[in-house]
Amino acid sequence: MNETAVKVKELVKRYRELLAVDHLNLEIKQGEIFGLLGPNGSGKTTTINCILSLLSYDNGEIEIFEKPMKADAYDIKAKIGVVMQNVAVFEELTVQENIDYFCGLYINDKQLRKQYVEEAIQFTGLEDFRKFYPKKLSGGLLRRLNIACGIAHKPKLIILDEPTVAVDPQSRNRILEGIMELNRQGATIIYTSHYMEEVEQICSRIAIIDNGKCIAQGTAEELKKLIKKREIITIDILSVTADDIEALKALPHVYSVTFEDSKLTILCDGGSHNLVRVLDYLQGKEYSFGHIHSALPTLNDVFLEITGKELRD
Amino acid sequence: MLNFKTFFQIAKKHIGTCFIYVIIFLILMVVMTNINKGSSTSKFEAKSVKFTVIDEDDTVASHALTDYLATKHKYISFEGKDISKIQDNMYYEEISYVLTIPKGYEEELKNGNFKNLVTHSMRTDSAAGYFFNQDVDSYFRALSVYQASSESLEDSLSKAANVMEKVNANEVEMITFEKTNNGNSPSGYFFQYFAYILISVLLLSMSPILMTFHNRDLAARISCSYLKPRRKAAGIGLGAICYSILVWLIILIAGGFGGMYRYDPIETIALMTANSFVYLIVIVTMTLCIASFSLSEHALQLIANVIGLGSSFLCGVFVPQWMLAENVTRISRFFPAYWFIRNNNILAGFNGEAFNPDEYLLNLGVQLLFALAFMTIYFVMHVQKKAKAVA
Numbered sequence: 234m235n236e237t238a239v240k241v242k243e244l245v246k247r248y249r250e251l252l253a254v255d256h257l258n259l260e261i262k263q264g265e266i267f268g269l270l271g272p273n274g275s276g277k278t279t280t281i282n283c284i285l286s287l288l289s290y291d292n293g294e295i296e297i298f299e300k301p302m303k304a305d306a307y308d309i310k311a312k313i314g315v316v317m318q319n320v321a322v323f324e325e326l327t328v329q330e331n332i333d334y335f336c337g338l339y340i341n342d343k344q345l346r347k348q349y350v351e352e353a354i355q356f357t358g359l360e361d362f363r364k365f366y367p368k369k370l371s372g373g374l375l376r377r378l379n380i381a382c383g384i385a386h387k388p389k390l391i392i393l394d395e396p397t398v399a400v401d402p403q404s405r406n407r408i409l410e411g412i413m414e415l416n417r418q419g420a421t422i423i424y425t426s427h428y429m430e431e432v433e434q435i436c437s438r439i440a441i442i443d444n445g446k447c448i449a450q451g452t453a454e455e456l457k458k459l460i461k462k463r464e465i466i467t468i469d470i471l472s473v474t475a476d477d478i479e480a481l482k483a484l485p486h487v488y489s490v491t492f493e494d495s496k497l498t499i500l501c502d503g504g505s506h507n508l509v510r511v512l513d514y515l516q517g518k519e520y521s522f523g524h525i526h527s528a529l530p531t532l533n534d535v536f537l538e539i540t541g542k543e544l545r546d
Numbered sequence: 547m548l549n550f551k552t553f554f555q556i557a558k559k560h561i562g563t564c565f566i567y568v569i570i571f572l573i574l575m576v577v578m579t580n581i582n583k584g585s586s587t588s589k590f591e592a593k594s595v596k597f598t599v600i601d602e603d604d605t606v607a608s609h610a611l612t613d614y615l616a617t618k619h620k621y622i623s624f625e626g627k628d629i630s631k632i633q634d635n636m637y638y639e640e641i642s643y644v645l646t647i648p649k650g651y652e653e654e655l656k657n658g659n660f661k662n663l664v665t666h667s668m669r670t671d672s673a674a675g676y677f678f679n680q681d682v683d684s685y686f687r688a689l690s691v692y693q694a695s696s697e698s699l700e701d702s703l704s705k706a707a708n709v710m711e712k713v714n715a716n717e718v719e720m721i722t723f724e725k726t727n728n729g730n731s732p733s734g735y736f737f738q739y740f741a742y743i744l745i746s747v748l749l750l751s752m753s754p755i756l757m758t759f760h761n762r763d764l765a766a767r768i769s770c771s772y773l774k775p776r777r778k779a780a781g782i783g784l785g786a787i788c789y790s791i792l793v794w795l796i797i798l799i800a801g802g803f804g805g806m807y808r809y810d811p812i813e814t815i816a817l818m819t820a821n822s823f824v825y826l827i828v829i830v831t832m833t834l835c836i837a838s839f840s841l842s843e844h845a846l847q848l849i850a851n852v853i854g855l856g857s858s859f860l861c862g863v864f865v866p867q868w869m870l871a872e873n874v875t876r877i878s879r880f881f882p883a884y885w886f887i888r889n890n891n892i893l894a895g896f897n898g899e900a901f902n903p904d905e906y907l908l909n910l911g912v913q914l915l916f917a918l919a920f921m922t923i924y925f926v927m928h929v930q931k932k933a934k935a936v937a
């Protein structure tokens with residue numbers, strides 16, 4: 234299970250002056266759900282297209298299943314399922330015909346193909362839409378069709394580039410569940426997104442990308458440990474004095490206290506019972522306060538702390 | 547044969563557009579064929595001219611000329627030869643042509659001078675006069691030939707009149723032959739318009755189908771699959787060829803219903819059909835090539851019109867090849883339509899051209915070379931496209 238599925242070494246891709254991918258290194262093990270997380274324009278799609286040999290690149294090496302990936306490496310291509318960022322289906326074919334076509338790109342045997350197409354339809358929940366043309370599908374269903382076309386041939390490696398863009402929450406959950414199911418069935422998954430919750434929810438390992446550079450890599454927990462921030466406490470309160478802020482800052486593990494718009498924000502760099510200590514202090518001063526919230530850091534916080542800007546959602 | 551099947555699945559969705567193009571061009575074809583039928587009939591009718599002669603020479607020779615012309619045209623005599631009366635009659639279209647034989651005409655002939663002996667006036671708005679001029683010219687040509695080898699003028703006059711009568715008969719025969727062969731039998735014109743129709747119908751109706759395969763996102767998606775580009779190209783190419791043969795058959799059958807093959811021998815029709823089939827292959831391969839340059843649908847329509855109309859004008863679809871300037875035909879040799887039309891001309895006997903099997907095969911061969919070239923470009927483009935930037 235620990236064999237490498239995809240290895241990217243020192244990948245560099247330029248579009249004229251624009252450096253879209255900057256010495257990127259990735260190593261994806263078989264059986265993983267690997268997340269590529271980064272804001273729009275960070276180079277995720279470019280990286281994926283290089284991995285698939287759709288783009289030529291300026292520097293670097295790419296190996297898939299421990300063999301060099303090239304445009305004519307058809308034995309490797311046979312094992313990959315691709316779900317492109319832009320939905321790529323035939324407008325003129327029905328849902329079923331589309332899945333049959335894309336499955337047919339890999340599977341010649343008619344009987345087997347029929348079975349696979351049926352399974353893909355079931356898997357993506359498109360049973361009621363077999364005879365529909367893509368134009369008649371909602372955004373979420375269209376994305377599901379796009380996925381069905383990519384996975385029908387049961388590939389060992391599935392690459393999904395932002396499969397949930399512009400999808401309603403219901404379809405999105407179904408898609409995420411499906412990806413985890415495919416992984417349980419044995420497929421290695423590469424998943425790109427700019428939604429950190431999604432990535433955090435399903436990915437076993439994550440690379441955070443910004444401006445074509447990998448700024449951090451690891452499990453969600455590992456990534457969160459990279460930053461100082463461990464706990465964020467917010468309390469709705471009418472007013473506090475400057476003395477109070479200084480006193481709160483003196484509490485153990487607290488390293489930042491801010492008050493703005495009747496909201497007190499306290500950042501802690503670890504430890505436990507931070508909330509209890511803060512509340513004890515406020516109660517001792519007989520303040521009355523409303524809503525209290527304690528949160529663990531998100532990948533957005535990781536991104537914010539490393540790059541100094543929001544990941545956006 | 548995944549892409550072959552898909553080609554027709556897509557074609558099915560575009561069938562409406564395809565049929566509209568086929569029908570529009572069929573109607574166009576019928577209209578154009580009929581226009582030609584009309585013009586060749588009127589050419590024949592213009593042959594008999596009402597004329598009179600002002601004979602100032604009044605000799606055996608001048609009478610012989612008048613008699614000869616009277617066999618071919620309608621002679622109207624005017625007593626007293628009142629010139630103003632003649633002019634009135636010309637004005638009222640009673641006569642179209644007045645020939646003046648000057649004094650000393652016979653003398654000039656005897657001296658062996660055959661040029662500019664007679665003068666004429668004719669209605670300028672009538673094409674008939676030109677036929678008359680031709681008859682006068684050929685009479686003097688014949689006369690000069692006999693006068694060169696015979697001692698007496700009388701002898702030459704009767705021989706020339708004799709032979710001109712025969713030529714006259716031949717000419718009429720040739721014209722009536724032409725009349726049944728081309729005027730009423732439109733197969734020659736029908737296949738001539740094939741050159742234009744096929745380019746337009748195939749380029750316009752197939753491009754939406756081919757464009758689908760060349761859609762950026764789809765092409766990228768397909769090119770990272772297991773399918774090799776050569777197999778994809780072959781599947782699409784085969785689909786396009788079968789589709790085109792269907793369209794070709796529809797046009798041929800429609801031609802049959804339109805009575806386009808009625809007057810020609812079956813062999814001629816068969817050779818014309820074979821010629822159009824080879825041309826069809828050229829056009830399909832060309833279409834495949836053009837559609838491979840991921841262009842917009844508008845650009846493709848523009849190209850279809852430029853190529854369709856351009857090569858039709860240059861290669862003799864709208865204007866017969868023998869009327870084109872030499873530097874035009876020199877250029878048009880680089881278009882496949884030229885070779886198709888060449889074959890059609892010799893088969894239809896246009897402009898008095900005779901059929902020659904060697905030339906026929908040569909013209910087919912040149913067309914096949916075009917097809918081969920287009921096919922090669924098509925495959926090379928498909929195989930090279932695979933690693934192109936798509937993101």
Ligand SMILES: Nc1ncnc2c1ncn2[C@@H]1O[C@H](COP(=O)(O)OP(=O)(O)O)[C@@H](O)[C@H]1O
Pocket residue numbers: 248251253271272273274275276277278279280936937
């Ligand atoms: N074909 C292209 N030509 C020029 N620049 C491009 C092209 N494709 C992408 N880019 C640029 O490369 C950068 C990375 O784009 P992309 O890989 O699509 O990012 P992402 O998928 O993370 O949103 C962006 O700045 C984008 O504008």
Ligand SMILES: [Mg+2]
Pocket residue numbers: 274277278279318394395
């Ligand atoms: Mg992208």
